Amino acid sequence: MRISRVGAFALGFVLVSHAANLSATAAPVDRQAFYGETHVHTKLSFDAFIFGNRNGPDEAYRFAKGEKIFHPAGFEMKLRVPLDFQAVTDHAMYLGMVPAMFDTSTKVSEHPVSTGLREAETPSARRLAFASMMPYLGQIVEDDLLDMDIVRSAWKEIIAAAERHNDPGQFTAFTGYEYTSSQNNFENLHRNVIFADGAPDEPFSRLVSMNPENLWRWMDSLRAQGMDSISIPHNSNGSDGFMFSTETYDGHPITQSYTDLRMRNEPIVEVTQVKGTSETHPLLSPRDEFAAFEIMPYQIATWRSSRHQGSYVREAYLRGLALQQAGAGNPYKFGLIGASDTHVGAGAFDENNYWSKIGIVDASGKLRGSVPLSWRERLAAQISRLANMYYMRQVPAAANVGTAPTNPAPGYMHQQWSTWGASGLAGVWAEENTRESIFAAMRRKETFATSGPRMRVRFFSGYGLGDDIFDQADMVSKAYARAVPMGGDLVAQGKQSPEFLVWVTRDPASNALQRAQIVKGWIDAEGNTQEAVFDVACAGGAAVNPETQRCPENNATVDVSTCATSADTGADELRTVWRDPTYVAGQSAAYYVRALENPTCRWSSWDALRAGTLTNPSLPTTIQERIWSSPIWIEN
Secondary structure, rough: OOOOOOOOHHHHHHHHHHHHHOOOOHHHOOEEEEEEEEEOOOOOOOOHOOOOOOOOOHHHHHHHHOEEEEEOOEEEEOOOOOEEEEEOOOOOOOOEEEEEEEOOOOOOOHHHHHHHHHOOOOHHHHHHHHHOOEEEHHOOOOOOOHHHHHHHHHHHHHHHHHHOEEOOOOOOOEEEEEEOOOOOOOOOOOOOOOOOOOOOOOOOOOOOOOOHHHHHHHHHHHHHOOOOOEEEEEOOOOOOOOOOOOOOOOOOOHHHHHHHHHHHHHHHEEEOOOOEEOOOOOOOOOOOOOOOOOOOEEOOOOOOOOOOOOOOOOHHHHHHHHHHOOOOOOOOOOOEEEEOOOOOOOOOEOOOOOOOOOOOOOOHHHOOOOOOOOOHHHHHHHHHHHHHHHHHHOOOOOOOOOOOOOOOOOOOOOOOOHHOOOOEEEEEEEOOHHHHHHHHHHHHHEEEEEEOOEEEEEEEEOOOOOHHHHHHOOOHHHHHHHEOOOOOEEEEOOOOOOEEEEEEEEOOOOOEEOOOOOOOOEEOOOOOEEEEEEEEEEEEHHEOOOOOOOOOOOEEEEEEEOEEOOOOOEEEEEEEEEEEOOOOOOOOEEEEEEEEEEEEEEEHHHHHHHHHHOOOOOOOEEEOOEEEOOOEEEEO
């Protein structure tokens, strides 16, 4: 397979516009909130199979539709509520290869790497055996292992499963895969590629090109043939600053051409998943007291810190505004979704029913570091940790992968997955549960992300909404008529702030809402990027303090010994029409909604409670689940 340079940009734009209006037969007022998952790995991914996953695409879709399937450790996994849509997104590189390497009837099973993998019986032995694949995945040796016929066969299996499980009006199954790029070694530049309908003969992988710009050009070439797709970056928190860089992949200045290419192909970004949340970082947002939420500080599969500059979406919004002001366009005008990145075919979205991500290596509280180890287990854990460090040092060109933190609580396992969490979900506002309608919602960025619970958020900005709009039966219709929804651009009018309609509803199976906020990013008169967080609606109808722009404390607490919660106030919904007190005419800005629940027990506390042990003092004990809308951009 070779990189296609077919641009056909004019035709591409026509097809994109068509895709964004596929649901034009239904009015926007008919749009509903649908919840789904765009990041699922099955046994066809090389790493998932190595760590015990034997669930294929069919099992993953059955799970999404509410059936039980089994974890590699043997226990049942089942959703409390089925999903509305899902995409299986196995790694394109070496797709289906490891299952074939374990099948002794195949030619590839005779390869020494295959033999080593089959003979590895413990997690640490599997890590060591897996290290033998790294020279192939890193493309630093002549590849006598890869068999593209096996890859194409596995890809056909993924396409066929999506077709079998797609049930318009009831459940939507998208064909997709993961493009696993990096800048040098471990910097996460991964993307999930989701097809609107139909798929090419084989996926574009890092083995073709590591440069995401070549992925986008390939996507453009398919779009010119009538095959639309989007790519969704994930885990920018582990990108070491490269995901939202101020330069291209090759280090060139960002131009309008680059912006057009990226935005044509990447309208949304995954802001939260099991490997942490990528909204913002306390060092980037020191005045945001809720910034330190589910932070994974490492690059993927290492103990090496990931630079926060260039790795988080809030800063990317600011960088995009600055690039636009400089004449390069805004390559970071993306919407937000959540996903799980499960490698067992089943996402764990609930803190009280958490099975982490990888498989046999993180299947229990002891392995995740939430339950203390016996002395024998401590010895085995030390051996496993040393093996893991050895494994990482075998990865080609992986200098300075770092060492484990020196201050974990004694007696507990501590791995990268100790920082992970039960997240997240993608939400879309679409007319119906079909590929056409849901893909169009993702294209126009009318999407939102949650950290797991099924909260909902509506967000509009415009003029003439009025403070009494919530009292009107046709509220939604008027909001669409007088304003733009999340993901849209609003052209400023006059010197007064536009109105922002915020409406957040809770998940009845989760905790009550505490506050709704609007996060603003802008360029000030001196050309500097600025950000601010405004509380705009408070539980119990309390008034926001005009000086601090914060709700009063509602004394929400959690008893981690029982996971019982209490609070003076909590809301089933939070809604308001808000005007920006800091608005300046002529100032381009981005606004998005973030809403928080009252605190609840984190998975680490639930693990300890069930095991009858104390919580690990080095892990967070509580969590404030939350929801994020896609932004609205104010243009002048």
